[in-house]
Amino acid sequence: MNLPRLVMLCAMLMPFVWSGAHARTPHLQQLAEIAPANLEEPQLNALSALVLNQGNGELLYRKNIDVETPIASITKLMTAMVMLDAHLPMDAPITISTEDIDTLRHSGSRLAVGTTLSRSEMLHLALIASENRAAYALARTYPGGITRFIAAMNNKARKLQMMHTRFEDPTGLTSNNRSTAEDLAKLVDAACKYPQIRDITTTGTYEIARPALVRVGHKRKKEWRHVVRRVEFHNTNRLVRDGNWNIELSKTGFINEAGHCLVMQAKIANKQVIIVLLDTYGKYSRIADAERIKTWLEQRNEGRVALKLDRMNGV
Numbered sequence: 001m002n003l004p005r006l007v008m009l010c011a012m013l014m015p016f017v018w019s020g021a022h023a024r025t026p027h028l029q030q031l032a033e034i035a036p037a038n039l040e041e042p043q044l045n046a047l048s049a050l051v052l053n054q055g056n057g058e059l060l061y062r063k064n065i066d067v068e069t070p071i072a073s074i075t076k077l078m079t080a081m082v083m084l085d086a087h088l089p090m091d092a093p094i095t096i097s098t099e100d101i102d103t104l105r106h107s108g109s110r111l112a113v114g115t116t117l118s119r120s121e122m123l124h125l126a127l128i129a130s131e132n133r134a135a136y137a138l139a140r141t142y143p144g145g146i147t148r149f150i151a152a153m154n155n156k157a158r159k160l161q162m163m164h165t166r167f168e169d170p171t172g173l174t175s176n177n178r179s180t181a182e183d184l185a186k187l188v189d190a191a192c193k194y195p196q197i198r199d200i201t202t203t204g205t206y207e208i209a210r211p212a213l214v215r216v217g218h219k220r221k222k223e224w225r226h227v228v229r230r231v232e233f234h235n236t237n238r239l240v241r242d243g244n245w246n247i248e249l250s251k252t253g254f255i256n257e258a259g260h261c262l263v264m265q266a267k268i269a270n271k272q273v274i275i276v277l278l279d280t281y282g283k284y285s286r287i288a289d290a291e292r293i294k295t296w297l298e299q300r301n302e303g304r305v306a307l308k309l310d311r312m313n314g315v
Helices: 003-023 026-036 072-085 119-128 130-139 144-160 181-191 195-202 285-312
Strands: 046-055 061-063 094-096 117-119 204-219 222-234 245-256 260-268 271-280
Touching: 003 144, 003 271, 061 094, 061 119, 061 222, 061 260, 061 285, 072 181, 072 195, 072 245, 072 260, 094 119, 094 130, 117 285, 119 195, 119 204, 119 222, 130 144, 181 260, 181 271, 195 245, 260 285, 271 285
Parallel strands: none
Antiparallel strands: 046 061, 046 271, 094 117, 204 222, 245 260, 260 271
16 A cells, blocks of 8 residues: 555545544543532531541641631530540439529520439530530539539530630530630540540430339329330431531530531541531521532542543543
């Protein structure tokens, strides 16, 4: 075959060779095209927010992480750690007293004065349902009482290098319990080392048995009878009941000064991440922010995988 004819034949075959090579990797092309968009950070409602790769300490997202703000019931994670550090008997009975009533905000409670539960049950209610009377009772029955307990909370904060954090009560009802998103990431990281806290805070619902006195009988003859009622408490973070989430630690918080707060440790895109959301506006805004973060991390991971595959295939 002479040279001119060979050149003409190669020119005719080249389009088919080119199109065939690209037809083998259309999915990689599509993923590579969406990768740049995935790198855009989510727009969050929270005043302060932090997302941390717990495995390597990489800060994935930050927003006003050094701003001090009230933290509401996020406080109860520290309450739980200090109580557990004391190695007190978890089956010991604790009775709710008038001392445990919220006289600052006059918040309600499903634990009436006189209710007796084990220390373990009180811990469950403080972390799952954010029961303020349960949290205060745990602190009140600490060796040395409430004053020693609050001192222990602040001492532990210093040991954890939470230099912009202070506590004045074990419930979070006071706005003087303050911290930063950066400090709370350290709190969550420390709390993850307590199996009881991980198990309790990711429990969707919890039930206790409560004795009650009810009046039974007919109009002419009535009598009082002792019965046992089952009372169900739900986790204040509905995401722990969502099958699309793999949450290993969680705590919510709310008072007017703090807004709606949420801290979590969760597995997203095959990474253990810590999420801190402080002072979000609106009842569902912290949940919406968490969903935005999850979507962003998953898409971010998909984009990186796509780019890596493209490089391996020479695209």
